[in-house]
Amino acid sequence: MDIADPILVCRACASRSRPDVVRWRCECGGMFDLDPGSSALPTRRSSAPAVASMWRYADQLPFGPEHVWPGRLTMGEGGTPLIFGSPDDAGPMFKLEYVSTTGSFKDRGAVVVVAVAMELGATEVVADSSGNAGTAIAAYAARAGIRCSVFVPDGTSPKKLRQMRAHGAIVHEAGTREDAAAAAIDTVDRTGAFYASHVYSPFFFEGTKTFALEVIDELGRCPERFVLPVGNGTLVLGVARVLDALAASGRSDARPQLLLVQSSACAPIADAVRRGATTVAPVRNEGTIAEGIAIAAPARGDQLLEVIRRYDATVITVDDDAVATASQWLAVRGTYVEPTAAAPLAGLQAAVESGLVGSTESTVVPLSGSGSKAA
Numbered sequence: 001m002d003i004a005d006p007i008l009v010c011r012a013c014a015s016r017s018r019p020d021v022v023r024w025r026c027e028c029g030g031m032f033d034l035d036p037g038s039s040a041l042p043t044r045r046s047s048a049p050a051v052a053s054m055w056r057y058a059d060q061l062p063f064g065p066e067h068v069w070p071g072r073l074t075m076g077e078g079g080t081p082l083i084f085g086s087p088d089d090a091g092p093m094f095k096l097e098y099v100s101t102t103g104s105f106k107d108r109g110a111v112v113v114v115a116v117a118m119e120l121g122a123t124e125v126v127a128d129s130s131g132n133a134g135t136a137i138a139a140y141a142a143r144a145g146i147r148c149s150v151f152v153p154d155g156t157s158p159k160k161l162r163q164m165r166a167h168g169a170i171v172h173e174a175g176t177r178e179d180a181a182a183a184a185i186d187t188v189d190r191t192g193a194f195y196a197s198h199v200y201s202p203f204f205f206e207g208t209k210t211f212a213l214e215v216i217d218e219l220g221r222c223p224e225r226f227v228l229p230v231g232n233g234t235l236v237l238g239v240a241r242v243l244d245a246l247a248a249s250g251r252s253d254a255r256p257q258l259l260l261v262q263s264s265a266c267a268p269i270a271d272a273v274r275r276g277a278t279t280v281a282p283v284r285n286e287g288t289i290a291e292g293i294a295i296a297a298p299a300r301g302d303q304l305l306e307v308i309r310r311y312d313a314t315v316i317t318v319d320d321d322a323v324a325t326a327s328q329w330l331a332v333r334g335t336y337v338e339p340t341a342a343a344p345l346a347g348l349q350a351a352v353e354s355g356l357v358g359s360t361e362s363t364v365v366p367l368s369g370s371g372s373k374a375a
């Protein structure tokens with residue numbers, strides 16, 4: 001084992017350990033976080049990049065310069081454009097996360113998780129996903145020459161399934177989203193494969209945090225507002241990791257407003273906030289075109305509630321009509337995204353209409369996934 005110095009910390013029992021191939025959660029059943037000391041503060045750019053990509057933040061990721069990233073594994077993920085919503089430079093800014101190797105922001109997390117799997121000597125990775133994470137893990141596993149299996153729920157977009165299979169992944173359709181996760185975990189536990197989970201692996205959030213690092217670098221400061229989609233919360237937890245580091249370093253701009261958006265058809269986080277609960281109760285997924293955030297029982301739900309409390313974040317829900325309207329708003333302005341990716345804009349529009357948000361200046365909205373992958 002030769003990873004720089006990442007230390008896993010159990011969220012349940014606080015035990016500390018080094019990563020290895022087979023342990024995807026603590027012996028006590030708790031989920032792992034990375035010790036904040038495992039990666040440096042977001043204060044400077046690395047001179048490391050081989051290509052224009054998120055690896056310019058390599059010194060803030062849990063890898064030393066001697067390690068196998070970026071030359072072998074990178075496919076230019078990250079480094080996405082930040083544009084204004086309209087040519088007259090008014091209103092929110094959009095970060096075009098769909099301009100990435102496999103067409104979604106999940107590439108940021110996938111490249112880090114697969115790099116860790118490579119470093120640990122894994123020969124097989126297993127993932128479960130409703131689509132974009134599976135395509136990203138499949139692509140980076142292919143790039144790394146590591147076998148890959150992906151467990152997906154029934155009804156996953158045929159285009160995403162074709163993409164996973166094209167990368168050589170073995171795809172298993174396994175009932176509900178929760179069934180897919182259970183089947184992946186069962187396989188990992190039986191075979192000793194590396195669990196390349198975008199939910200359980202804390203390394204995934206090391207990748208997604210580069211989204212916020214790029215925004216802050218481009219603007220020269222933290223924006224006043226991030227509007228983020230929330231299903232499993234992979235982007236929220238990455239952004240929070242950056243904000244926590246900024247706050248720890250005493251930066252005054254470390255507390256932007258966080259506006260978090262769920263689909264009203266599947267909103268366990270919004271429900272918990274409404275009830276004032278500190279744990280998330282599973283809900284029934286009523287079905288939504290925003291399939292990428294339709295997570296009925298988010299495994300890190302309680303952690304998301306902690307972030308919401310820490311940053312006094314607002315959670316808003318949007319229905320499919322609002323998502324479709326936002327999607328069309330984007331498309332007629334040249335940005336073609338999948339429905340899930342339009343949900344944050346729908347949330348921002350609803351927040352403006354209800355008076356929750358006044359000016360939308362200094363507001364950053366990710367466009368998380370490409371419209372060309374939607375069913």
Ligand SMILES: [Zn+2]
Nearest residue numbers: 010013026028
């Ligand atoms: Zn533990």
